[in-house]
Amino acid sequence: xxxxxMVKELDPRLMYLLLFIVVGAPLIRPLGLPxxxxxxxxxLYNKIESLPPGSIVLFEYGxxxxxxxxxxxxxxxxLKHLLSKDVKLILISLYTAEGPTLFAxxxxxxxxxxxxxxxxxxxxxxFGYITGYETAMAAIAENVHKALSVDVYGTPVEKIPLxxxxxxxxxxxxxxxxxxxxxxxxxxxxxxxxxxxxxTWGMNAPGYMPYIDAGQLCGMLAGIRxxxxxxxxxxxxxxxxxxxxxxxxxxxxxxxxxxxxxIQYILTKERSGR
Amino acid sequence: xxxxxxxxxxxxxxxxxxxxxxxxxxxxxxxxxxxTFVGIAAGYGVAYAxxxxxxxxxxxxxxxxxxxxxxxxxxxxxxxxxxxxxxxVSRYAMAVMVGVGTGVSVRALxxxxxxxxxxxxxxxxxxxxxxxxxNAIIVIGFICSFLYFFFTDISxxxxxxxxxxxxxxxxxxxTFGGAFGGTVLSRMTLFTGRMRFxxxxxxxxxxxxxxxxxxxxxxxxxxxxx
Numbered sequence: 001x002x003x004x005x006m007v008k009e010l011d012p013r014l015m016y017l018l019l020f021i022v023v024g025a026p027l028i029r030p031l032g033l034p035x036x037x038x039x040x041x042x043x044l045y046n047k048i049e050s051l052p053p054g055s056i057v058l059f060e061y062g063x064x065x066x067x068x069x070x071x072x073x074x075x076x077x078x079l080k081h082l083l084s085k086d087v088k089l090i091l092i093s094l095y096t097a098e099g100p101t102l103f104a105x106x107x108x109x110x111x112x113x114x115x116x117x118x119x120x121x122x123x124x125x126x127f128g129y130i131t132g133y134e135t136a137m138a139a140i141a142e143n144v145h146k147a148l149s150v151d152v153y154g155t156p157v158e159k160i161p162l163x164x165x166x167x168x169x170x171x172x173x174x175x176x177x178x179x180x181x182x183x184x185x186x187x188x189x190x191x192x193x194x195x196x197x198x199x200t201w202g203m204n205a206p207g208y209m210p211y212i213d214a215g216q217l218c219g220m221l222a223g224i225r226x227x228x229x230x231x232x233x234x235x236x237x238x239x240x241x242x243x244x245x246x247x248x249x250x251x252x253x254x255x256x257x258x259x260x261x262x263i264q265y266i267l268t269k270e271r272s273g274r
Numbered sequence: 275x276x277x278x279x280x281x282x283x284x285x286x287x288x289x290x291x292x293x294x295x296x297x298x299x300x301x302x303x304x305x306x307x308x309x310t311f312v313g314i315a316a317g318y319g320v321a322y323a324x325x326x327x328x329x330x331x332x333x334x335x336x337x338x339x340x341x342x343x344x345x346x347x348x349x350x351x352x353x354x355x356x357x358x359x360x361x362x363v364s365r366y367a368m369a370v371m372v373g374v375g376t377g378v379s380v381r382a383l384x385x386x387x388x389x390x391x392x393x394x395x396x397x398x399x400x401x402x403x404x405x406x407x408x409n410a411i412i413v414i415g416f417i418c419s420f421l422y423f424f425f426t427d428i429s430x431x432x433x434x435x436x437x438x439x440x441x442x443x444x445x446x447x448x449t450f451g452g453a454f455g456g457t458v459l460s461r462m463t464l465f466t467g468r469m470r471f472x473x474x475x476x477x478x479x480x481x482x483x484x485x486x487x488x489x490x491x492x493x494x495x496x497x498x499x500x
Contacts, residue, residue, distance in 0.1 A: 028473060
């Protein structure tokens with residue numbers, strides 16, 4: 001293979017360098033590539049738009065430091081939309097203990113202007129991290145007051161005005177969760193019929209499409225792409241839109257490397273066959 | 275930007291670049307960052323676990339809910355696994371945890387992940403050419419990939435089953451391809467997020483420092499080679 005550089009033999013460090021350039025350049029100078037809105041994202045937007053005033057939404061902000069780029073922008077975008085509507089929010093972190101820290105340091109500053117117009121305890125309440133994940137979900141769905149005894153400030157649940165009429169999953173109108181959708185479908189949708197929407201990793205999107213088709217998920221935001229689409233829908237640009245170009249170019253680079261690698265593999269196979 | 279925020283951003287940028295230094299080669303900077311991460315993550319986890327025990331257990335016991343002593347005893351039993359002689363005690367607590375976890379998941383699993391998925395695959399092939407193609411792919415793909423895992427060998431249907439299994443294998447390979455593509459997308463998102471942070475104020479001040487360190491490493495390696 002004289003005079004040819006095999007992709008499979010290429011020093012991986014050169015590919016990393018190329019990736020740094022391809023991702024970094026559009027972050028410094030955005031290209032403004034088109035961003036079509038996908039159906040699962042539009043479905044969640046429409047679901048929130050159709051919520052009657054006073055609806056109760058359980059919002060799970062289980063964002064970890066490592067998964068921030070995937071889940072953080074989605075959480076901010078959906079919360080902005082929810083806070084702009086006349087709905088009551090129950091905030092909680094079930095997926096990770098890092099949730100409350102990320103909420104306080106990254107999410108809250110981004111939605112501060114929306115929260116200022118709302119009253120804590122009346123329009124929204126924060127229960128912080130509750131351990132147990134699916135067992136905690138089952139307990140919340142069955143008896144909210146028993147499972148969530150106090151909020152993050154130590155106020156007993158009985159003394160929170162918003163929680164007076166929220167006794168079980170039957171009183172919740174929508175669940176918007178982070179990370180995995182299956183436990184929420186099992187604990188909220190299947191037994192109580194509560195609509196569930198998910199903000200998940202991009203890699204989970206293909207696996208969750210059957211749940212969308214089956215009507216078990218009423219919407220889905222997959223990774224930063226989903227966040228970018230949602231930011232476009234609510235007209236509030238954030239991390240999602242600013243990262244969309246970099247993400248698209250990085251995908252093009254991977255696709256190009258896969259195609260070149262495969263062509264060279266076929267050529268090598270043919271030549272060695274001769 | 276306030277001073278503590280400025281310092282924390284610079285530390286975060288330095289640690290990010292130290293982790294990425296692994297892309298060049300294994301080095302002490304990477305190991306320092308890795309060990310720092312593991313230590314902080316473990317410390318954070320322990321602190322939150324203690325907070326949870328206080329909030330969910332001790333405070334409720336103090337309020338008169340004495341039956342919360344039972345899960346605390348189960349929790350203490352888990353620590354017996356660190357002794358060889360009494361390790362069996364921890365198995366009872368583990369059995370309760372696994373049993374409760376499985377029971378809670380299984381109660382709606384059949385309906386949520388099997389029955390509803392079968393129902394969703396029972397779709398009409400009528401409704402226009404595109405609907406026909408879409409739904410035919412779903413139905414044929416579902417049946418073939420399902421039958422790929424049919425291992426009983428019946429001689430009368432061996433040949434048609436082999437063709438169906440082959441189609442099923444291709445459907446599964448397309449699915450795995452999609453899943454792999456999604457995984458790459460996810461990793462790129464994480465990288466894009468870090469790059470976005472590194473190119474923001476004040477993190478970008480660490481980039482020239484890192485380039486100098488990387489250059490020194492490359493120079494050292496070249497000298498060593500000579």
